[in-house]
Amino acid sequence: MGSHSHGHHSDVTLRVNGKPRTLTVDHRRVLLDVLRDDLDLPGAKKGCDHGQCGACTVLVDGRRVNSCLLLAVCLDGCDITTVEGLAGDGEEPHPLQRAFLERDGFQCGYCTPGQICSALGAVAEAEAGHPSHVTDPALPSGRPVPLDRDEIRERLSGNLCRCGAYPRIVEAVEDVIR
Amino acid sequence: MKPFAYVRPGSVEEATDAYASRPGARYLGGGTNLVDLMKLGVERPAALIDVSRLPLDAVEELPDGSVRVGATVRNSDLAAHPLVRDRYPALSQALLAGASGQLRNAATTGGNLLQRTRCPYFQDLSKPCNKREPGSGCGALEGVHRDHAVLGHSDHCVATHPSDMAVALAALDARVELHGPEGTRSVPAAGFHRLPGDHPERDTEIEPGELITAVVLPARPAGLPSAYRKARDRASYAFALASVAAVVEVTDGVVAYAGLAFGGVAHRPWRARRAEEALLGAAPTVAAFEHAVDLELTAARPLRDNAYKVPLARGLALDVLARLTASARA
Ligand SMILES: Cc1cc2nc3c(=O)[nH]c(=O)nc-3n(C[C@H](O)[C@H](O)[C@H](O)COP(=O)(O)OP(=O)(O)OC[C@H]3O[C@@H](n4cnc5c(N)ncnc54)[C@H](O)[C@@H]3O)c2cc1C
Ligand code: SF4
Ligand code: FES
Ligand code: FES
Numbered sequence: 001m002g003s004h005s006h007g008h009h010s011d012v013t014l015r016v017n018g019k020p021r022t023l024t025v026d027h028r029r030v031l032l033d034v035l036r037d038d039l040d041l042p043g044a045k046k047g048c049d050h051g052q053c054g055a056c057t058v059l060v061d062g063r064r065v066n067s068c069l070l071l072a073v074c075l076d077g078c079d080i081t082t083v084e085g086l087a088g089d090g091e092e093p094h095p096l097q098r099a100f101l102e103r104d105g106f107q108c109g110y111c112t113p114g115q116i117c118s119a120l121g122a123v124a125e126a127e128a129g130h131p132s133h134v135t136d137p138a139l140p141s142g143r144p145v146p147l148d149r150d151e152i153r154e155r156l157s158g159n160l161c162r163c164g165a166y167p168r169i170v171e172a173v174e175d176v177i178r
Numbered sequence: 179m180k181p182f183a184y185v186r187p188g189s190v191e192e193a194t195d196a197y198a199s200r201p202g203a204r205y206l207g208g209g210t211n212l213v214d215l216m217k218l219g220v221e222r223p224a225a226l227i228d229v230s231r232l233p234l235d236a237v238e239e240l241p242d243g244s245v246r247v248g249a250t251v252r253n254s255d256l257a258a259h260p261l262v263r264d265r266y267p268a269l270s271q272a273l274l275a276g277a278s279g280q281l282r283n284a285a286t287t288g289g290n291l292l293q294r295t296r297c298p299y300f301q302d303l304s305k306p307c308n309k310r311e312p313g314s315g316c317g318a319l320e321g322v323h324r325d326h327a328v329l330g331h332s333d334h335c336v337a338t339h340p341s342d343m344a345v346a347l348a349a350l351d352a353r354v355e356l357h358g359p360e361g362t363r364s365v366p367a368a369g370f371h372r373l374p375g376d377h378p379e380r381d382t383e384i385e386p387g388e389l390i391t392a393v394v395l396p397a398r399p400a401g402l403p404s405a406y407r408k409a410r411d412r413a414s415y416a417f418a419l420a421s422v423a424a425v426v427e428v429t430d431g432v433v434a435y436a437g438l439a440f441g442g443v444a445h446r447p448w449r450a451r452r453a454e455e456a457l458l459g460a461a462p463t464v465a466a467f468e469h470a471v472d473l474e475l476t477a478a479r480p481l482r483d484n485a486y487k488v489p490l491a492r493g494l495a496l497d498v499l500a501r502l503t504a505s506a507r508a
Contacts, residue, residue: 008181027226028179030213050214051281063254063283069213070284073184074206074228122279130258133274133414137267137405141260157414158278 005073012076016041017085025072032056032067035082043083043113047160054159057114057121058082064121066158083113086120096120099172107163115159119173122155123147147177179216183225190357190391193229197387198359200225205389207250207289210281215294219303220310230286234391237261243397246355249288249390253343254279256287266395268404268423272346272441275408278415288390291344291354291370292382295337295445296417298322308334309378316378319481325419328478328487329444335378336481338442339371340417345441346406348449349423352395358388367393368439371446378445402427402435403502407494408442418442420491424498426462428506433457433466438499440491443478450474453495462503464496471495 013022016039023038032049035041035058047055049068056068059081086094096116099105106112126145131137134154135145145151152170161169183200187193197203202224206212209230215221234248237259245261256262257273277285299305299317306315318326318336326336347354347367354370356363371382384390408421421441427434436457440448456470471492478488500507 005184008183010184027182027184028216049217051210054278054280057280064280065284066210066280069208069210069281071184071206071209071213071226074186074209074230118280121283125254125258125279128258130254131263131270131274132279133271135274137263137271141258141263154414155279158280 010073010076012073014072014075014077015079017081027071027073029072030068031058031060031070031072031075031080034072035067035080041082041084044117045110045113047111047114052160053111053114054118055111055114057118057159059117059121062121062124064118081117083116086116096172096176099175100169103168103172103175104165105168105172106161106165111159111161111163111165115156115161115169118156118159119152119169119176122152123173123177126151126155147173149174179219180222180224182223184228185225186228186231188232190232190234190389193227193232193389194357194359194387196225196227197389200227203227205229205288207286208252208284209289210277210285211289211293215301218301220294220301229288229389240394243399245395245397247287247393247395249392250286253277253282253285253287253290257282262395265398265401266346266350266404267401268349268406268425269343269346269395271406272342272408272421272423275406275418275421276342287343287393290341291347291367291390291393292384293341294381296340297326297337300337309337309374309381312377312379322483323481324483325417325442326481326484327444328480328484328491329440329448330373330477331445331479331481332374332376332378334376335374335445337374337378337445339381339444339446340442341447342406342408342418342421342441344371345421345439345447346404346423347393347395348447349425349437349439350395350404351437352393354390355392355394356384356388357391358385362391364394368447368449374445381445404437405498405502407498409490409494420487420494422491422494422498423447424495424502426457426499426502428462428503431461431506432459433462433503438474438495440495443487443491450495452477457499462499462506464500467496467499471499
């Protein structure tokens with residue numbers, strides 16, 4: 001049965017930004033709260049807590065997801081990457097982080113960690129040939145999908161920005177896929 | 179949120195057994211709807227049976243040419259699958275018109291079919307709602323119901339079903355495979371969701387404890403022209419105000435096959451059988467499409483504030499039918 005479960009708690013091991021972390025979680029806890037409150041990783045933000053804003057976006061096994069709707073107990077054995085893990089061990093920020101800085105891709109910055117994780121997921125999806133709502137249905141399946149502005153805007157539509165930094169966010173993403 | 183037990187079965191049988199032995203249990207797919215409703219207090223399971231890692235994650239062509247989609251296939255993977263894009267484009271398009279990239283990565287085929295209505299009264303414990311609490315009344319009937327049903331509703335409930343995917347499955351004549359204590363059965367996707375009638379608390383024909391194991395798409399080795407179009411309040415990441423899925427085949431200058439379903443207008447995907455009958459054997463002209471779609475939509479009974487949905491659905495259907503038959507009409 002995977003994780004060890006006793007009543008309303010279970011032991012789970014998550015690989016967070018490359019490091020295994022074993023903890024006992026109340027089944028009610030979502031990944032977002034575990035990251036922020038238990039693992040001291042406040043990068044992922046709580047905007048709506050209901051899947052409606054994308055501020056909590058992280059990568060689970062390389063795929064972008066809303067951490068506010070994922071129960072931590074379900075993720076035993078999974079690889080989690082948060083914005084804190086993008087730069088790796090070095091001092092150098094990830095190229096996408098640098099692009100956000102150079103392009104002024106934020107104002108208050110609250111949505112930014114979610115935007116960056118989401119954009120990384122979106123670029124990988126397009127490379128893997130995943131279409132989007134605006135992809136021409138005639139494009140042969142299985143081929144990487146080129147990301148023009150409409151594609152980037154559609155693929156990042158799950159990330160709201162109250163400051164309206166959208167045009168700069170699109171430019172930052174364009175910088176890293178070129 | 180109420181505390182709950184958690185189990186992760188390794189097989190379909192273990193899952194249905196776990197359900198049977200735990201009163202108040204719920205199956206958990208991606209959790210994007212169930213966890214949301216648990217946070218709101220609308221759902222209060224005593225146990226979650228996590229079926230998201232069951233070995234039901236394949237999209238495969240069966241010997242008879244049909245395509246079987248496992249219940250745990252994620253919405254994003256289904257939309258991207260070559261078999262789906264090449265043979266059932268309406269399904270891929272419907273999935274991609276729904277939710278966001280993040281949500282589609284988590285959402286499963288089974289969970290998508292069983293997602294609950296987005297009626298705001300349903301989600302608000304302080305409001306009356308017959309679907310959430312039978313007999314308490316329907317807050318939307320005389321309340322805020324701009325997003326609600328225009329077809330097939332009752333005085334007990336005027337909610338719409340929110341799934342885009344389900345609309346495409348209905349138009350495509352897919353079937354839903356269920357595994358329960360009594361064994362397995364398969365029901366047409368177009369008949370899987372119910373109209374509210376006197377029992378709006380029942381969204382679908384599924385019996386307690388039954389597990390969705392797969393969705394099966396009918397054999398179409400050469401594919402058929404199909405498409406999905408959705409109208410919403412913003413360009414992306416919003417539920418349908420109205421939508422349409424259509425499959426049309428024109429042979430020798432007449433419509434040889436038509437499957438048409440509306441979304442966002444009823445308690446279930448609205449399969450437009452009357453329109454389909456009118457289309458069969460007709461030349462694919464704009465006049466024939468108008469006649470057929472109007473025949474279907476005469477059944478519409480808009481509420482005080484949502485009459486706009488009828489011309490909206492009409493326009494979407496006419497547009498999709500025209501596009502799908504453009505080459506035949508050229
Ligand atoms: C902000 C937001 C926007 C959205 N926009 C759209 C949209 O535009 N269009 C759209 O179609 N959808 C939209 N959705 C809904 C989304 O598609 C659903 O939440 C998702 O498809 C549900 O799948 P899941 O696997 O996460 O289900 P879960 O939340 O895990 O489960 C949903 C229900 O299905 C049951 N269940 C799950 N799997 C099975 C199974 N195999 N057998 C039996 N029962 C099962 C559960 O018990 C539960 O009752 C949106 C959601 C959010 C949060
Ligand atoms: S429309 Fe249905 S779901 Fe909404 S309040 Fe009325 S009974 Fe409840
Ligand atoms: S906090 Fe998760 S989507 Fe808003
Ligand atoms: S920068 Fe303020 S919310 Fe996006």
